[in-house]
């Protein structure tokens with residue numbers, strides 16, 4: 197068991213900041229001490245195995261990305277990051293825990309889907325990992341299987357109001373699954389877009405010759421996100437299920453969430469970096485020399501990037517300030533342009549949906565501190581503390597305090613990070629959705645359960661370090 201002292205930094209928690217030294221013993225934080233403290237008369241610096249000088253830098257709890265899709269079969273292909281490459285990229289970016297989605301489809305057993313996910317991830321992860329369960333076929337068998345999820349450490353499941361014929365649940369299925377959510381305490385996560393209506397619009401656009409990635413955004417109109425969000429909220433209210441709406445991008449959907457929260461409902465919302473920064477006009481409508489009007493395929497994801505003219509991006513930042521939205525996850529689901537995204541040349545419906553950002557979430561959110569959109573503590577709350585609370589990890593994760601796992605990031609506010617630029621990221625993608633983004637700030641040093649993953653020499657972790665996180669049930673009052 198080795199000991200580490202992180203000295204001279206500013207420890208930032210969701211509750212505030214303090215100048216403090218952090219003593220790590222083995223896998224956990226042993227003490228958070230006034231700078232230069234002696235312990236039982238001894239000079240700690242002289243007795244620990246390793247001293248990390250964090251002077252002038254922030255010491256924060258490791259990031260928790262609560263929405264990822266490593267090697268997910270989707271859209272006729274498979275997400276290009278494996279658990280190995282995706283969690284390594286996470287570590288590079290200061291994220292030390294992920295929660296990925298195990299998949300069950302119609303006609304398959306939940307138990308088999310979950311077992312398959314354990315098999316993919318075990319021994320392959322640089323950082324700790326938990327699972328949510330996608331229930332893509334709600335029937336008597338999957339409902340019964342949901343009874344044992346809590347014992348497996350899976351305390352949340354995702355339903356889809358989109359993707360008819362793939363993961364889609366109709367209202368009857370949603371109602372039954374939400375009754376199960378109420379009964380078991382499992383959190384219902386919802387992909388809230390009206391899929392059947394989207395499919396009609398998409399077909400009409402395609403038949404009218406409107407086939408480029410831009411029309412992915414047009415077919416998936418904000419009205420269909422607002423409507424589905426409202427429907428999910430009403431079904432949750434009726435059944436008493438706690439509800440977490442994933443990847444919110446429409447300001448009208450935020451209004452639905454805020455109104456439900458004001459009524460006292462246990463309803464929560466997540467957005468993603470792409471909905472804070474990127475837009476229908478600038479990205480989905482982009483063209484390039486290399487890809488022509490297929491360029492926009494790089495940013496095809498669902499819910500879609502929305503119009504900047506309509507102010508959706510500003511509304512997402514505002515909602516993060518006011519706690520109308522509670523978390524920022526990546527929905528990391530990368531695909532390469534060559535051989536994957538280009539399947540949709542001439543038909544936007546065939547572009548695999550997803551963007552890769554796992555490496556950049558901590559940095560991209562830190563820009564909100566730089567611009568004054570959010571405070572330092574809110575930054576830490578959004579990237580680590582609330583996901584820990586929300587998903588049954590708090591105390592172990594999400595906070596720098598004695599007894600917590602030693603998941604620590606030393607973040608340099610005076611540092612600089614250039615994103616994209618050819619191979620300067622570590623995700624398994626042949627492009628970056630964030631090419632050209634210049635970040636004030638830099639992830640300098642990353643530790644997970646007492647093991648250093650990233651230092652000044654680069655990545656020094658191992659793919660067998662990450663452990664499965666059995667998560668607890670949560671009291672949903674965040």
Ligand code: URP
Pocket residue numbers: 265387443496497498499527529549550551
């Ligand atoms: O486009 C997306 N979001 N791909 C991942 C699957 C999902 O719906 O989260």
Ligand code: ZN
Pocket residue numbers: 387442443498499
């Ligand atoms: Zn989704």
Ligand code: ZN
Pocket residue numbers: 263264265527528529
């Ligand atoms: Zn997703």
Ligand code: ZN
Pocket residue numbers: 608611612638639640
């Ligand atoms: Zn630096």
